Amino acid sequence: MTNRPKRPLTLRDVSEASGVSEMTVSRVLRGKGDVSEATRLKVQDAAKRLGYVPNKIAGALASSRVNLVGVIIPSLGNMVFPEVLSGISEMLAGTSLQPVVGVTDYLPETEEKVLFEMLSWRPSGVIIAGLEHSEASRAMLAQAGIPIVEIMDVDGDPVDACVGISHRRAGRQMAEAIIEAGYRRIGFLGTKMPLDHRARKRFEGFTRTLAKSGIEIADQEFYSGGSALAKGREMTQAILERTPDLDFLYYSNDMIGAGGLLYLLEKGVDIPGQIGLAGFNGVELLEGLPRSLATMDACRREIGQRAARIIAEAQGSRSAGAQRIELTPTLALGDTLIRH
Amino acid sequence: MTNRPKRPLTLRDVSEASGVSEMTVSRVLRGKGDVSEATRLKVQDAAKRLGYVPNKIAGALASSRVNLVGVIIPSLGNMVFPEVLSGISEMLAGTSLQPVVGVTDYLPETEEKVLFEMLSWRPSGVIIAGLEHSEASRAMLAQAGIPIVEIMDVDGDPVDACVGISHRRAGRQMAEAIIEAGYRRIGFLGTKMPLDHRARKRFEGFTRTLAKSGIEIADQEFYSGGSALAKGREMTQAILERTPDLDFLYYSNDMIGAGGLLYLLEKGVDIPGQIGLAGFNGVELLEGLPRSLATMDACRREIGQRAARIIAEAQGSRSAGAQRIELTPTLALGDTLIRH
């Protein structure tokens, strides 16, 4: 094993160690240009022996090519974005592109900072959650001169391309299913997050559709922080104590829905006879519950894949071609949303 | 709003637009050096008007300072690493450092690639999960000349610093608690992951401790892939059909433990009278379960914080000073591990 070097190795070190010019060493290490087998071996040997790691900073500056894709998401704390991420990595795996993740915590100012930071590394593209951004963020995205894909949502004006589902439509569809199943006294349980625009849009689509049938939300309950499963329990208890005659509970995500389900089952409530339930997201977790919760999948992995593909295909261009891809979530009625 | 530029803006553009030298523009934008209030305003105004985003690539090359911390973890798919990450971001938030995440999928070759890729960006430090790495990875870490913190585990030889818990000890403690509670026919349920060294160490610590009391694992069951909650159910059913007289089930993670718990409760099994249960991790999810599962927290967030702090404090040095920080997980007996 070689000693700890006092400074990082450079191409020049490899050049000297192998007796080959820097330029040719560079060619070998990048696998570009014609290099004789003999020199290739000399160089590779020297590089490996020294433990040379190329300096991408210098490479990127010289070539003005950065094989990074900025991915900006609100959170890693629920299963939804990690799944989007794995769709992205999966699709990018075949290319020379690498995802770099930034998290905004649903805060526009943080998003602005993270975006600025990302763009200052001159990535080859940006994938960013949502269509709602601050003025400054939109300006940065528009000016960046690289392909931009806004994901998760299609209800709005993308800067460039977008891939997602319509959350308004998702809310509408769920409302239709609930009405059709005969439920009438409907409660809504969600997060206290004015900045979660997708949850808001689902809620809007939901209530508007109910309104068309002359139904108003009978009660609502919101939470923030804490274990979603536990919160689901608490909220369910609270809303039912306040409004005992509810016959349906629509949860803004599966996790709180699962908490509610567990709570009601313990209480011996007849589900879906007495009370029907539905969540949102189609998380894998649900498969292990005593009953399968009605839900609607958000096409998370596919969104990641499509977004990544768009970026990969737009390589070199200055935009993603303003594509707009709307995916169709499928409604799963499970065991908790059945005609009664 | 300005038009889409044909090429990214440079310092020079700001310099020309503001009538101030590039150097002074650079000073203003970095907030370094003495600049008069008047010029500062001129420059900031010009930069904002143009929508200038500095080029960190060039800056990093010139200053040989990269405010990035590479974070290499096996997965984002369970709650454990996201929590470590948020500990890291939290701690780094006050500094100029930014985490950049790479995921290995528990594969040593992938780890090697991700690490190489990270190091080629010359980060200011690396936080990497686990103490087991390929020869090549260890060599890269050792040669990198930057602070390295290996996290999660302390049972082994760190390259530089490490922060984590002893998984062997965790396994031992759980075994002791189980024995002390009077359980004797013990089954183990885990992941089919030879490369998850921490799970392996817990298992070793567990079985050895049982052995000292003359107890052998009565049966075991392993899974891979799929919904952990659902797998927990299936495995529990399988192991109990095969070995009905088990009086304790030790799960390698809380998620499968939760699945097992739900399954057994449905079956009407007396817990913890007839069968005791325990998991591992202390995930927040557990708070919403009908009974709280015995578990042991892995100090995830704190590990992230401490690791990040070590990197932050070692800024500029060539190593993290070979610190070795062992955190102490606390055992939570919950409702499923009680003397009987």
Next chain:
DNA sequence: TTGAAAGCGCTAACAT
């Protein structure tokens, strides 16, 4: 197939 020169966009170090 290989090499030499120029320069990517910024900042350190040194003027002024």
Next chain:
DNA sequence: ATGTTAGCGCTTTCAA
């Protein structure tokens, strides 16, 4: 307080 000069470590371009 501000400007000038010389690189950072690579890759592009052009020559041999």
